[in-house]
Amino acid sequence: MALPGHRRTSSHKRRRASHFALTKINASTCPKCGESVLSHQACQNCGTYNGRAVLSTDKKTERLLKKSQAKKTVAEPAEKEPAPKQKFSRKTSKA
Ligand SMILES: [Zn+2]
Numbered sequence: 001m002a003l004p005g006h007r008r009t010s011s012h013k014r015r016r017a018s019h020f021a022l023t024k025i026n027a028s029t030c031p032k033c034g035e036s037v038l039s040h041q042a043c044q045n046c047g048t049y050n051g052r053a054v055l056s057t058d059k060k061t062e063r064l065l066k067k068s069q070a071k072k073t074v075a076e077p078a079e080k081e082p083a084p085k086q087k088f089s090r091k092t093s094k095a
Contacts, residue, residue: 027036035045042048047055 026039028039029035030037030043030046030048031051032048033043033046035043037043042054044055047053047057
């Protein structure tokens with residue numbers, strides 16, 4: 001059974017953890033709708049980038065998205081049932 005070769009001291013642990021800090025996200029506000037937007041990315045609310053409409057936020061696309069999501073939700077339960085059986089068979093074969 002594998003064991004650690006040497007004890008990790010508290011200072012060693014803290015020095016390693018000095019790089020664990022998360023970086024702050026620089027979000028700006030959309031000039032059109034005022035929603036918070038990530039830099040160099042189109043606004044998810046109104047679909048504009050640099051004062052230009054990039055993403056289509058029409059009703060047609062919304063309907064298509066809803067339809068595709070509905071299909072996925074209907075199809076998922078049938079797919080979920082056989083999946084655990086495969087996982088179990090793999091685990092039993094390994095052990
Ligand atoms: Zn916007």
